Amino acid sequence: MKAPAPTTDSFKFVDLFCGIGGFHYAAKQAAEKAGVTLKAVAASDIDTHCQDSYEENFGFRPMGDITRIQAEDIPDHDLLLAGFPCQPFSIIGQMQGFNDTRGTLFFDIARIIESKRPRAFVLENVKMLRGHNRGKTLNRILEVCRDLGYQVDFRILNALDFGLPQKRERIFIVGFRDAVDFVWPEGNVPMKQLDDVLEQNPPQQYYASEAIRAARIAKQEPTAETTVWHENKSGNISAYPYACALRAGASYNYLLVNGERRLTGREMLRLQGFPDSFKIIKSYTQTRKQAGNSLPVPVAGAVLTNVLTALKAGTGNEYCYLGSQGILMEENADYGKETTLEKR
Numbered sequence: 001m002k003a004p005a006p007t008t009d010s011f012k013f014v015d016l017f018c019g020i021g022g023f024h025y026a027a028k029q030a031a032e033k034a035g036v037t038l039k040a041v042a043a044s045d046i047d048t049h050c051q052d053s054y055e056e057n058f059g060f061r062p063m064g065d066i067t068r069i070q071a072e073d074i075p076d077h078d079l080l081l082a083g084f085p086c087q088p089f090s091i092i093g094q095m096q097g098f099n100d101t102r103g104t105l106f107f108d109i110a111r112i113i114e115s116k117r118p119r120a121f122v123l124e125n126v127k128m129l130r131g132h133n134r135g136k137t138l139n140r141i142l143e144v145c146r147d148l149g150y151q152v153d154f155r156i157l158n159a160l161d162f163g164l165p166q167k168r169e170r171i172f173i174v175g176f177r178d179a180v181d182f183v184w185p186e187g188n189v190p191m192k193q194l195d196d197v198l199e200q201n202p203p204q205q206y207y208a209s210e211a212i213r214a215a216r217i218a219k220q221e222p223t224a225e226t227t228v229w230h231e232n233k234s235g236n237i238s239a240y241p242y243a244c245a246l247r248a249g250a251s252y253n254y255l256l257v258n259g260e261r262r263l264t265g266r267e268m269l270r271l272q273g274f275p276d277s278f279k280i281i282k283s284y285t286q287t288r289k290q291a292g293n294s295l296p297v298p299v300a301g302a303v304l305t306n307v308l309t310a311l312k313a314g315t316g317n318e319y320c321y322l323g324s325q326g327i328l329m330e331e332n333a334d335y336g337k338e339t340t341l342e343k344r
């Protein structure tokens with residue numbers, strides 16, 4: 001039977017695969033909304049450009065390669081955050097147990113959870129994790145988390161529902177060590193207009209060549225309102241009043257404002273919900289990669305607000321766990337079956 005969660009309003013977190021700190025900004029915003037104090041005690045990213053940007057903006061340097069960090073060298077924490085890369089998916093789905101995930105970056109998350117026993121974790125990844133290998137990959141991840149003693153659930157959330165003019169769907173997986181009342185955020189936040197995100201007079205260097213602009217206009221009528229034009233792999237062009245998902249490795253002309261210019265580094269960061277106080281210290285190429293790899297800050301912020309609110313409250317609830325809809329479920333009930341709470 002799960003222990004009731006204690007109430008508290010002071011938390012420590014670690015930021016794994018931290019990139020340039022999307023989760024860190026989200027955590028700060030969430031702590032304010034949930035009325036708790038939240039302190040970062042460690043971060044890790046293998047990319048030295050990300051480490052530089054993170055240090056410049058958050059005042060401490062992330063550790064490097066997570067596979068080389070012993071769990072004991074990571075400070076104790078209440079909340080583990082990890083926007084881990086999708087690289088290991090192809091293998092996880094075939095695996096049988098926790099030790100079988102060795103050699104994948106998810107294994108490193110799991111071994112740190114096993115050793116440090118944080119009160120909660122939030123993992124973020126691409127939407128396709130849900131369907132990968134006919135759902136086996138995600139199931140393996142959820143099973144490993146449950147085997148470690150955590151109640152887990154996941155949701156696909158879209159940045160468009162959380163106020164950003166970017167269609168970016170991501171999977172969020174939450175896990176709780178103790179029984180808590182957690183609900184997923186609904187979103188329903190009105191979308192910011194592109195004109196509120198775009199810079200007024202970006203330098204000429206962001207404009208595509210005449211040939212590219214002509215090729216775009218030949219395929220798509222210019223629109224009266226501001227739109228971002230998206231060229232898919234087959235060369236088809238679509239124009240939307242929001243950006244399609246930023247991608248770290250996409251071609252420079254993958255997204256063009258009004259079919260004529262690239263997004264600036266600041267615009268890409270704004271499309272991910274980074275505040276303008278974020279200091280850009282890297283080249284355009286690096287900033288583009290960093291922003292493209294990042295998570296949508298307000299989405300993570302909304303999830304974390306509800307996680308912190310749940311942890312702050314505790315529940316004293318001994319018989320319940322979190323079901324697939326974020327509904328409290330009776331202990332030992334079938335997963336996914338809604339039940340009535342027996343004891344609160």
Ligand SMILES: C[S@@+](CC[C@H](N)C(=O)[O-])C[C@H]1O[C@@H](n2cnc3c(N)ncnc32)[C@H](O)[C@@H]1O
Nearest residue numbers: 017018019020022045046047065066083294295
């Ligand atoms: C999808 S990005 C996450 C970005 C981050 N959530 C953000 O909002 O900026 C994945 C990150 O994992 C990092 N990474 C990949 N392998 C790693 C490893 N072995 N140890 C630590 N970080 C790693 C990459 O450098 C990249 O920044």
